């Protein structure tokens with residue numbers, strides 16, 4: 021039996037061509053361990069899905085790519101007449117909206133539900149309702165209509181060290197290998213889907229992490245690692261343990277790391293251990309220069325003073341620091357926008373702005389619920405409208421974007437602040453990993469704007 025995973029993507033998503041997002045890679049590896057004779061393929065090319073003549077197609081999609089996911093599913097149904105399963109963030113946030121192109125949707129962590137779906141399909145050659153009714157963590161249709169969707173309870177979360185190595189589409193010597201050492205985040209920001217998707221933060225142990233690094237050296241001659249964890253630094257003792265293990269195994273100078281933190285975690289000991297590990301650059305969610313707004317959108321733990329400390333300490337430890345910002349957040353005033361510009365001005369040349377966004381209501385977040393209440397979004401909307409990527413286009417289409425803060429600041433004013441920040445402070449695309457090792461900044465230097 022052959023299963024083909026298709027990763028729905030945005031046309032400009034260059035990164036996918038070099039390194040696929042790892043979600044399907046994790047699910048595929050888990051399936052291969054459960055069913056050793058299963059032929060698992062992963063592609064981001066619709067024509068390849070058809071050409072591979074699969075028995076079952078599994079599509080991964082975030083909301084912004086959902087239109088493509090649906091088109092490919094329709095094409096598969098028409099040209100191959102095999103069932104299509106949908107997984108990933110979009111269906112996890114909106115399970116009640118399971119479109120007719122899909123036989124079932126997998127919600128949240130995909131490994132266990134997908135195993136049961138594959139087991140069912142291998143045994144019966146179909147997805148009978150009686151079997152679907154007992155598969156945990158899926159949505160499915162009991163009848164033939166769109167309103168007949170049933171949502172099953174979630175299975176237990178997987179202990180992270182039970183996960184196999186994900187399937188990867190990279191070749192030996194790949195620069196900037198992406199890697200995860202955890203699932204989820206310790207916080208719950210109003211605009212972010214992550215915690216709601218993953219549940220409580222679960223970290224791989226330091227031992228598992230270092231062993232995976234060793235496998236990446238063996239298989240790909242890895243040197244530069246881009247850690248995509250939401251919050252790599254959440255457990256400081258784990259960071260210390262990783263730094264010690266790498267030193268003990270003679271790997272201290274082997275890797276350069278790039279990864280995410282929150283600014284409140286910044287402290288000398290942690291950044292010292294990060295440097296010992298080989299960290300070159302850290303990113304954090306800046307969001308705004310207004311303390312009042314920051315606390316409102318992220319929680320009382322967040323502060324502009326922490327942002328400042330994170331930048332100062334990062335530089336003191338020879339780390340390149342970058343942060344992303346958002347404009348148009350519910351409750352934001354013109355004074356808040358001015359505070360953001362002032363913060364950027366104060367730190368001009370000291371850190372990179374690696375993303376500037378219009379606050380967008382992502383399904384599964386409180387801002388989505390707010391947008392629903394305001395009638396700005398619906399389950400039948402064109403989900404392409406949520407794809408507001410300032411970082412890549414360096415502009416935004418005022419007529420198409422969904423704006424949550426009209427009662428406080430006109431959208432045109434936000435557009436002016438956007439242009440001001442864009443023109444005054446250089447930005448880098450949020451999705452591009454930092455420069456490869458050879459050209460990355462040396463310790464103690466900064467490569468800031």
Ligand code: B12
Pocket residue numbers: 027028029030033035036039040041042043044046047078079080081082083084085105106107108109110113126128129130131134198200204211212213214248249250382383384407408409450451452
């Ligand atoms: C890394 C990342 C990227 C990287 C990918 C780089 C790479 N080559 O790996 C880049 C920069 C390209 C990127 C781009 C975008 N991203 Co992004 N990204 C992430 C991030 C940080 C990690 C994603 C990831 O790999 N997670 C780890 C894997 C293991 O998880 P996973 O993919 O979700 O898969 C698991 C389950 O969801 C499920 N699953 C997933 N797919 C499938 C499919 C099937 C069939 C099954 C059964 C199960 C299943 O099982 C998997 C294992 O348990 C997440 C936040 C997060 N922490 O997850 C945001 C996130 C996914 N991105 C997001 C967005 C909005 C985007 C963009 C649209 C941004 C933009 N405007 O350009 C694009 C879309 C591109 C795309 N097609 O994915 C949002 C999605 C929100 C939503 N509700 O849809 C997230 C959640 C960020 C956020 N907090 O808001 N992204």
Ligand code: SF4
Pocket residue numbers: 205206207208209212213214215250251282305318
């Ligand atoms: S800290 Fe980052 S990943 Fe965690 S909930 Fe907030 S925005 Fe999401």
